[in-house]
Amino acid sequence: MKMSISKSINRTDAKGKIWGETPYLGDIAFDNPLYVKTVRSNQSHARISAIHIPTLPEGYWVIDKSHIPGKNYMKTVVSDHPILAEDEVLYIGQPILLVAGPDREKVYGLSKEIRIDYEPLPAVYTLEESEKQGMVFTDYTLSKGNPVEAFSQAEKILQDEYSTGLQEHVYLEPQGMAAEFKEDTVFVYGSMQCPFYVEEALTEALNMPADKIRVIQTTTGGAFGGKEEFPSLIACHVAIATCVTGHPVILIYDRDEDILSTTKRHPSLVRYKVGLDKNNTLTVLDIDILYNAGAYAGISPVVLQRGIFSSTNVYNFQHIRVRGRNFRTHTVPSGAFRGFGAPQSIFAMEMLMHNIAISLGLEPIDFKMKHCLKQGDTSCTGGKIHDKIILPELLERALTLSEYRKKIQTHKPFTGIGLSLFLHGCGFTGNGEQTIRGKIILQKKGKDVLIKVSSVEMGQGADTILRKIVAHTLELPIHHVQCEVRDTGLIPDSGPTVASRTVMIVGGLLQKAAEEMKSRWDTEENLEISKVYHHPDFLVWDNDTFTGNAYPTYSWGVNVAEVAIDPISYAIQVKKITAVYDVGRAIDERTLRGQMEGGIVQGMGWATIEVMHADEGTLVQRTLTDYKIPTSTDIPDIVCDFIENPYEFGPFGAKCAGELPFTGPAPAIAAAVSNALGIPIKELPITPEKLLEMKNDED
Amino acid sequence: MVNGYHPKDLIEALKIRAEVSCIPLAGGTDLMVQNARGTGLSPNFDKPLLFVGHLPELRHIEKKEGFLHIGPSVLLSEMLSHPFIPETFKKAISQMASPPTRNLATLGGNICNASPAGDTLPFLYAMDAELILENHAFDRRIPIEEFICGPKQTELKSDELLTDILIPTTLFPVSYYKKVGQRRGMSLTKVSFHGLAEIVDGYVEDLRMAFGSVAPTVVRSRDCENSLIGEPVSTLKSRFNEIWELYEPSIQPIDDARSTATYRKNVCYNILKDFLTHLENIKEIYNE
Numbered sequence: 001m002k003m004s005i006s007k008s009i010n011r012t013d014a015k016g017k018i019w020g021e022t023p024y025l026g027d028i029a030f031d032n033p034l035y036v037k038t039v040r041s042n043q044s045h046a047r048i049s050a051i052h053i054p055t056l057p058e059g060y061w062v063i064d065k066s067h068i069p070g071k072n073y074m075k076t077v078v079s080d081h082p083i084l085a086e087d088e089v090l091y092i093g094q095p096i097l098l099v100a101g102p103d104r105e106k107v108y109g110l111s112k113e114i115r116i117d118y119e120p121l122p123a124v125y126t127l128e129e130s131e132k133q134g135m136v137f138t139d140y141t142l143s144k145g146n147p148v149e150a151f152s153q154a155e156k157i158l159q160d161e162y163s164t165g166l167q168e169h170v171y172l173e174p175q176g177m178a179a180e181f182k183e184d185t186v187f188v189y190g191s192m193q194c195p196f197y198v199e200e201a202l203t204e205a206l207n208m209p210a211d212k213i214r215v216i217q218t219t220t221g222g223a224f225g226g227k228e229e230f231p232s233l234i235a236c237h238v239a240i241a242t243c244v245t246g247h248p249v250i251l252i253y254d255r256d257e258d259i260l261s262t263t264k265r266h267p268s269l270v271r272y273k274v275g276l277d278k279n280n281t282l283t284v285l286d287i288d289i290l291y292n293a294g295a296y297a298g299i300s301p302v303v304l305q306r307g308i309f310s311s312t313n314v315y316n317f318q319h320i321r322v323r324g325r326n327f328r329t330h331t332v333p334s335g336a337f338r339g340f341g342a343p344q345s346i347f348a349m350e351m352l353m354h355n356i357a358i359s360l361g362l363e364p365i366d367f368k369m370k371h372c373l374k375q376g377d378t379s380c381t382g383g384k385i386h387d388k389i390i391l392p393e394l395l396e397r398a399l400t401l402s403e404y405r406k407k408i409q410t411h412k413p414f415t416g417i418g419l420s421l422f423l424h425g426c427g428f429t430g431n432g433e434q435t436i437r438g439k440i441i442l443q444k445k446g447k448d449v450l451i452k453v454s455s456v457e458m459g460q461g462a463d464t465i466l467r468k469i470v471a472h473t474l475e476l477p478i479h480h481v482q483c484e485v486r487d488t489g490l491i492p493d494s495g496p497t498v499a500s501r502t503v504m505i506v507g508g509l510l511q512k513a514a515e516e517m518k519s520r521w522d523t524e525e526n527l528e529i530s531k532v533y534h535h536p537d538f539l540v541w542d543n544d545t546f547t548g549n550a551y552p553t554y555s556w557g558v559n560v561a562e563v564a565i566d567p568i569s570y571a572i573q574v575k576k577i578t579a580v581y582d583v584g585r586a587i588d589e590r591t592l593r594g595q596m597e598g599g600i601v602q603g604m605g606w607a608t609i610e611v612m613h614a615d616e617g618t619l620v621q622r623t624l625t626d627y628k629i630p631t632s633t634d635i636p637d638i639v640c641d642f643i644e645n646p647y648e649f650g651p652f653g654a655k656c657a658g659e660l661p662f663t664g665p666a667p668a669i670a671a672a673v674s675n676a677l678g679i680p681i682k683e684l685p686i687t688p689e690k691l692l693e694m695k696n697d698e699d
Numbered sequence: 700m701v702n703g704y705h706p707k708d709l710i711e712a713l714k715i716r717a718e719v720s721c722i723p724l725a726g727g728t729d730l731m732v733q734n735a736r737g738t739g740l741s742p743n744f745d746k747p748l749l750f751v752g753h754l755p756e757l758r759h760i761e762k763k764e765g766f767l768h769i770g771p772s773v774l775l776s777e778m779l780s781h782p783f784i785p786e787t788f789k790k791a792i793s794q795m796a797s798p799p800t801r802n803l804a805t806l807g808g809n810i811c812n813a814s815p816a817g818d819t820l821p822f823l824y825a826m827d828a829e830l831i832l833e834n835h836a837f838d839r840r841i842p843i844e845e846f847i848c849g850p851k852q853t854e855l856k857s858d859e860l861l862t863d864i865l866i867p868t869t870l871f872p873v874s875y876y877k878k879v880g881q882r883r884g885m886s887l888t889k890v891s892f893h894g895l896a897e898i899v900d901g902y903v904e905d906l907r908m909a910f911g912s913v914a915p916t917v918v919r920s921r922d923c924e925n926s927l928i929g930e931p932v933s934t935l936k937s938r939f940n941e942i943w944e945l946y947e948p949s950i951q952p953i954d955d956a957r958s959t960a961t962y963r964k965n966v967c968y969n970i971l972k973d974f975l976t977h978l979e980n981i982k983e984i985y986n987e
């Protein structure tokens with residue numbers, strides 16, 4: 001009998017990384033390279049009136065917008081971010097010039113000597129102010145049922161408001177790129193999630209065809225969405241610099257520079273007006289979602305879409321209207337970050353449900369479960385949920401494992417327990433998967449098989465998992481299955497490594513290809529099979545009206561958080577998180593647990609200790625001394641369990657898993673803090689400073 | 700390029716100190732961070748470095764004539780495993796930085812860095828610790844309170860080194876330490892407090908209270924302490940607001956990237972109250 005696919009194997013990348021043998025970008029040697037340093041805006045919003053450049057020693061360059069062969073913007077969803085500033089700068093840290101030269105010391109020195117004169121322009125820093133001034137990038141509305149009439153029939157109408165803050169990715173390896181010219185082709189190397197995004201951006205910036213550009217992913221030390229769209233910008237920087245100078249160039253950010261200038265999680269504000277009937281059932285919701293996109297729109301429209309489509313979380317409401325808006329502020333642009341807009345709107349919804357239940361004197365679990373989606377119900381976009389929903393089983397398991405019902409009755413002062421329900425839409429939002437039409441190639445040479453995909457290993461275990469899917473299907477030892485280097489000259493575009501799509505979509509295609517290969521294995525020595533993604537026919541989507549199946553399917557989770565609060569400092573200690581998930585089926589249980597535990601810790605950081613705010617456009621927490629992420633001493637006891645619910649269209653029944661675990665901890669911890677102190681929590685991060693203030697206001 | 704001197708002993712170190720303007724470097728965990736520049740660039744020191752971490756004369760832990768002597772180049776990790784170091788001091792040290800940093804960081808570095816958030820300082824202030832400063836010809840003895848005059852400012856002269864730290868061996872039966880940081884490990888202090896007391900027959904015989912991170916230097920209100928010495932412990936709780944009024948003016952915290960002034964002040968209030976309540980609990984234990 002074949003072993004279960006879920007049985008853990010060693011990560012194929014573990015040994016090299018643990019031994020320090022795996023080279024990262026910074027370890028790669030180039031011939032006579034130049035080092036590049038970015039000169040940035042120190043103004044939130046200003047017109048550049050003059051640039052004073054010192055006399056440059058021989059072999060040193062200053063590169064500006066006039067050196068860009070193609071268009072001066074970074075290609076993404078909304079291509080509005082200039083590669084190098086034109087006459088205006090919109091945030092502190094915006095790239096204006098590049099200094100390149102052979103000696104790092106001199107390059108840094110020159111970059112400091114450059115003087116830029118600015119005429120300051122009025123700047124807007126907060127979401128509220130931006131709303132007042134109507135600085136809106138995107139404005140979407142969707143509705144279901146008849147909210148107007150439903151409000152008129154409501155027994156009770158409530159209003160509420162929730163907000164969340166900035167978050168920095170803190171991938172272990174800061175952003176970096178290198179480039180060189182070989183014959184007539186530009187080679188760009190770097191840490192990234194999406195080699196073809198980078199390639200596309202380069203074709204536009206360099207005004208060169210894609211076959212003259214090779215993008216090669218180097219070992220990527222973590223990404224979390226931070227290396228989704230942002231690397232395209234610095235890839236353009238190094239590619240332009242190599243074109244101008246004729247030398248290989250290297251650009252690697254320092255941690256502080258990375259914090260200052262790279263994208264962050266969107267701060268959010270969610271306003272509710274909701275109606276209840278006489279049975280205390282929520283019948284109608286009006287949800288107003290505001291995301292702070294920062295200075296440029298970039299990828300924010302899609303982040304906002306996921307935020308809107310996830311805004312009713314696991315609940316089934318008959319009448320809803322959701323409005324979602326992205327706003328401009330003169331702060332560092334927001335971008336992709338694990339969860340991609342969903343954690344913000346789900347936090348707000350979970351806390352709304354929690355707070356309404358508490359205010360009605362109901363147990364939050366009962367109030368929540370009364371509204372839960374069931375198989376055959378429709379989502380907020382009216383898409384029918386075709387798959388089996390096992391949320392009640394997940395909940396029961398979580399309640400049992402955590403002893404929630406006993407603990408909620410007996411908890412001591414300053415300790416609390418709280419629960420969250422959540423989901424994640426698997427794969428790209430809306431018609432994303434149909435547009436990308438991810439393509440994979442599986443090659444057989446004798447006894448060996450090569451996987452060709454653009455989905456990258458970035459620390460999450462993708463290489464191991466994809467190889468395992470193929471090896472398992474072909475019944476081969478895993479070392480006979482390898483992954484091709486992510487070099488756009490050698491691989492097809494299986495899509496970006498985002499949206500928790502790698503296993504379900506790309507792994508699914510690989511499984512199909514491997515099955516076909518198996519049937520031809522004995523007769524053909526060499527074989528190449530390619531597969532292109534086809535969306536299941538029964539899924540419908542209208543992108544103009546936002547109706548239909550926003551996602552092919554969903555993964556689900558339940559978290560129970562237990563906290564202890566220090567009565568003196570109000571510091572929150574998360575003692576334990578019990579987490580139960582439906583991700584279809586685990587391809588590898590240990591790697592999956594790694595994702596879950598990492599996601600829980602990152603979600604806990606967002607909810608509690610990761611404080612970041614800007615004062616008039618200047619980030620206050622600019623270094624890892626001041627911006628804190630959880631350390632090993634902060635990690636709670638984590639109990640993690642899965643209930644299988646295989647998905648017909650995923651490989652071995654697998655659905656999505658990478659982002660899901662991020663979403664659960666914040667609302668569970670907030671509910672637990674609220675339980676411990678008897679105060680409602682409506683804002684993230686939950687800091688001891690705010691708790692102490694709320695308690696003092698209460699007295 | 701950064702130049703450095705690696706003297707073989709203290710005499711040579713003090714000779715270099717007398718002749719060249721240089722920066723003493725023990726573990727470098729403050730200096731290297733403060734002077735770090737970009738990736739691939741060496742830190743930027745405007746003067747040559749004088750390495751002192753290895754000097755044998757600065758690495759002692761011994762008891763002599765009523766004092767515990769600790770060499771400034773003793774590592775924090777060495778202090779944690781040494782039997783002479785009071786447990787309550789170890790409690791503070793064990794919450795500093797992380798094990799790898801504690802394997803480099805020294806006590807002398809923490810003192811001479813003179814940060815209001817230096818975590819060894821409240822204990823040293825509370826204990827009336829004294830320092831020996833030496834140049835090639837003389838040495839002088841100075842209370843820590845006089846040595847540190849502001850953030851990053853000390854009385855150290857350009858030809859001197861800190862060569863010894865003296866802590867009276869007095870034992871306090873009641874001790875209390877609290878560090879409030881943003882997270883549990885590797886966190887600079889928002890507020891810290893070291894309290895020490897001796898209670899005899901229900902009366903306060905001796906009392907020391909020192910706060911870190913709430914003013915330019917560690918705060919120790921001797922007026923307040925003196926006003927409580929000789930008082931019955933049982934009255935401290937009811938008199939708390941009066942005590943707080945005496946203490947409060949010396950607590951002058953600021954808003955910064957780590958926290959707010961209001962929060963810091965509120966936490967000081969809670970800590971002081973908890974400490975004085977704690978004293979009473981100890982008294983109850985004595986009465987049993």
Ligand SMILES: Cc1cc2nc3c(=O)[nH]c(=O)nc-3n(C[C@H](O)[C@H](O)[C@H](O)COP(=O)(O)OP(=O)(O)OC[C@H]3O[C@@H](n4cnc5c(N)ncnc54)[C@H](O)[C@@H]3O)c2cc1C
Pocket residue numbers: 722723724725726727728729730731732751771772794795796797800803804805806807808809810811812816817818819855859860861862885886887888
């Ligand atoms: C990651 C990290 C976490 C940290 N966490 C904490 C924390 O939680 N709490 C805390 O208090 N600190 C913390 N620190 C700061 C630092 O580790 C301590 O202050 C440490 O004790 C400094 O010792 P050092 O030997 O490394 O000092 P160095 O950097 O070598 O020197 C510091 C200063 O002391 C001077 N100096 C050193 N020795 C002598 C001498 N013999 N005579 C005269 N001058 C001298 C130096 O010239 C310099 O001005 C942290 C640092 C890091 C990097």
